[in-house]
Amino acid sequence: MKHLISKPKLLIPIFLLGLSLFSCSDQIYQTGFDEPEDPVIHDLSEWQNIAPGLHSAFGSTGKRYAYRSLPVNQNVKKWSGTAWKGERINLMLLVWSAEYQQNIRISPGSLYSRNASVIDSTRIIIHPVRYVLTDEFLSGCGYRNPDTISVHLVADLLENNQPFNLIPGSVRPVWITIDIPHDIEKGIFTGNINIRAGEDFSQVLEIELSIPDHSVPNPSEWSFHLDLWQNPFAIARFYKVEPWSQEHINMLRSYLTMLAEAGQKCITTSIVHQPWGSQTYDPFSSMIQWIKNSAGTWMFDFSVFDQYVELAMECGITKQINCYSMIPWGNQLRYFDEDSADYIIVTVKPGTPEYEAIWKPFLHQFSYHLEQMGWLEKTTIAMDERGLEEMKKTIRLIQTTAPGIGITLAGKYHAEIQNDIYDLCLFINPPVELNYIQERAEKDKITTFYTCCARPEHPNNFTFSPPAEQTWLGWYAAAQGYSGFLRWAYNSWPENPLKDSRFRSWPAGDTYQVYPGPRSSVRFEKLREGIQDYEKIRIIKKALKQYPETDSIRQKLDKTLEMFSLQNLSEKPAAHWVNRGKKVLEELSGPVEK
16 A cells, blocks of 8 residues: 555655654644554655645545545545435545644535525535544455554544544545435535634635436335344443443434434344354344243243334334344354253254254244234344255244244355245355346345455455445446345444454454444445435336337446446446446436526
């Protein structure tokens, strides 16, 4: 990486001498954010020809800006773009300086059209982007020695708007979101972003936003099947609250709401203790209490499960309840034994009499409880990367014991069982045949894809991944006919996620997409952006089918979608393909008269 370690040059201007030795003296400067120290010594000589004062311009949301690298060729003072009604759009603003700058404030003005329509400034949200520690892909999964990895800062955490300072020779990205009202009139809207520093400096950047007469539906109505696995236990640990206390529930609400507003469809529940073993910093406990009484009868307490599902539904996640898992890692199951007044852990393998003796009573009582709650048709027993033989035996038991419960699998494709699985998520590579996905869709079955720590390096969702790759995922889903996308970790935080996105076993950021607060991230907003594009493509395709004379337009869209392949991504970065795709979407949205 170009901005990493290099020896400071000796012949530089006096006022930049302190900059070149920044790693030894930056304690005297305050950014206003509780960020980690920069672990890299930088050559800051590129800043020596920068004019004094604060500089600002619009940048690209599809790339990352290094903390100590001078933004080159950044002189865009006016941002122009197109957005549909109901859409959230993202902008990137950059501020930088060779000198220490204090008390920088960013404030938006309202956007106005010629017909006096207004997008109020309250719909324009400013997020200074905080830097966290990240690393690199290496070989993907596996133990990572922190002493042998190139550690550096990356801009990812979206902070709530507040004044901040710039240390000498640094850049601060500022993320801007604009939520377009559904009831706004079409037209061209203009307005300003105001930048102030100290008492004297002020600068204005312009926005010109074209809104055609098209609408994106509310996230609850999006067809894209988003499945980001939630970890409520990480939230309890981070905030030091008792799991499932009222304080914990209150905190969970804001995280689930943020996820619902991105179109999330699935509620992640744990029906056994540690279904994934202890692979996360905060292991999953069971939301269902398993009890074996003195008579040898199984009893189950569903109260925590009900509490979490009801909360998630109140927050807007209502389509599906995924229950992990009847094939936990290691095939271990924990229950409370009344005779010994202690927890017992047993290992039971699918297909064995011991396995069925435990799981049959559970399935009978669980399916009855779900039916009473009105959730039976929404619920699936979910498995993660389990083998074919285990799956066949487990599927047979579910279908004969509790046929009303669906089945979810994230893993490899197996022709023998694919018709038994309602929600099938396959690894991104190799791609699945489009006709196979279409056949499943005709049977009201869901087919999605996922990325993980193992591979690919591109595209992926790490803190060092190019942000445009997140948007590319939505386009890829549209191109390949997938129902949506799965990522195993919405908020399985490492020890200190606000400063360090690294984890002991996987590339940095693999375990979470949002930060405590809750605070969003560059990655999460770009993923949401790709999902919106997926919805816009779906709407345009549906409209084109009604008019035979639009064959040429339909062919142009199809040709555009063909660009979104793994092969093309290996040749040019995601930003290239996403920008081309968005340009075509803008053309198909039609002109907007001033």
